[in-house]
Amino acid sequence: MVTTSPGGAPAPLAVRAAAWHLPEHRVPVGELAEREGLDRERRTVLAGLGIDTVAVDTGLGATAMAERACRGALARAGVAAQDLGALVVVESRAPETLISSEVTRLQARLGADRALAFGVGGLGCVSLGPALLAARGLLAADPDLHHVLVAHASTPATPGRYRHPVTVNGDAGQALLLARTGPVRILDLVQETNGAHWDLFRVDYRDRPWEQWREECRDLPGYSFRLAVETRNRLAALLAGLLKRHGLDRADVAGYASHNLSAGGLRFLEESLDVELLPECRENLARYGHLGPNDVLLNLWTALANRRLAEGDRVVLVNVSPVAAWNLLLVEIGPWESTA
Structure with missing residues (x-):
């Protein structure tokens, strides 16, 4: 799945800057609200996951967490939101409302009015891959496009954070500023x-x-x-x-x-x-x-x-x-x- 430039060479893609919103508040797994309703087997699985605490942000929604991460990545690279060529959002598993657009909501909050904005998803954790492929394709196709911002906010899809028998979901926002050069080449x-x-x-x-x-x-x-x-x-x-x-x-x-x-x-x-x-x-x-x-x-x-x-x-x-x-x-x- 290597996207090529018009000349036939692999199209360059790199992470120029990255930032996260990681809530300072962390809840011990043993104090999760849903733990009391679990049977003995599920409590045993939960205790053996290797997770001591989960990051929890009850004050911010998914878009606000993604926005904080985006502003951090842009600030570290010295890039203005108005200068973004594209904004790609890895969509939530459970959006706050149906029909409305989380993508353009984040675009408006950032002031990235000139950016081509769209979302990708449907593959859970692996949805990051299509977002990176889209960024690489955009950079390969348009020499006048210099930066693509990829953002995602991870929040639970349900009131409970424990996903039996898999894991416990925490909260976090992530933003990756992608360009043709940067400290981490993909x-x-x-x-x-x-x-x-x-x-x-x-x-x-x-x-x-x-x-x-x-x-x-x-x-x-x-x-x-x-x-x-x-x-x-x-x-x-x-x-x-x-x-x-x-x-x-x-x-x-x-x-x-x-x-x-x-x-x-x-x-x-x-x-x-x-x-x-x-x-x-x-x-x-x-x-x-x-x-x-x-x-x-x-x-x-x-x-x-x-x-x-x-x-x-x-x-x-x-x-x-x-x-x-x-x-x-x-x-x-x-x-x-x-x-x-």
Whole structure:
């Protein structure tokens, strides 16, 4: 899935600046409101996820969290919202209202009046991939377009934050200012989906008030075993193909980062790919919980801030969604100044 420029060479794409809105307020998992209504089995699973606290922002909605992250990324790059070429929003799993546009609402709040604005979604955590592909395509197609802002705010789709047996959702906003050059170059992106799992997890909502919304898994054995086997096979094949396409082997990769679902999920990825994930994955999982499409790049930026990676290092970023979808990013670290 390499977008090419008119001359035939791979179109350059890089993260020039990134910012997050991470709520200071964090709720211990043992104090979640829904915990009292869980049976013993579910409480045991919840306690074993490797999540100590979740980030919670009760004062801001999704658009406001995304706006804060966007303003942070623009400020760090010294780019005015009016100068943005495009705004791509990874849409919420449960928008505040139907029919209305979260995308143009964020555009108006930022004052990005000249930007081409649209949304992508439908793939859970992996929805970050289509957003990056869209940004790369826009930059390749229009030489007068210089910056694309990709934004997302992760909030729970239901009143409860625990998603049995998967994870606990936290709140966070993320913004990535994408350009042709920047400290993190996105060299490649590979992605696959399988529609057989399109409704493995779902929330029935039409005939019930919001307070009664519950996310349910229609096939727990299928999630825990059959999808797990497929995920192992898909990711192994995607990684082998990605490295081969760039003439690389495992020794050429300095680190791996993933989305954060649970300690068991991180261990499963390590065993499936025979790799060791950056420790920031487990640290952010324990601190913030699952932040949807925001996880993987937050983990990377945290590792950069900790000076764990150096200029020239290549890193593979792993995203998986139970819809089901799989995504790998190959990035290269350039000259680094703290922009997180």
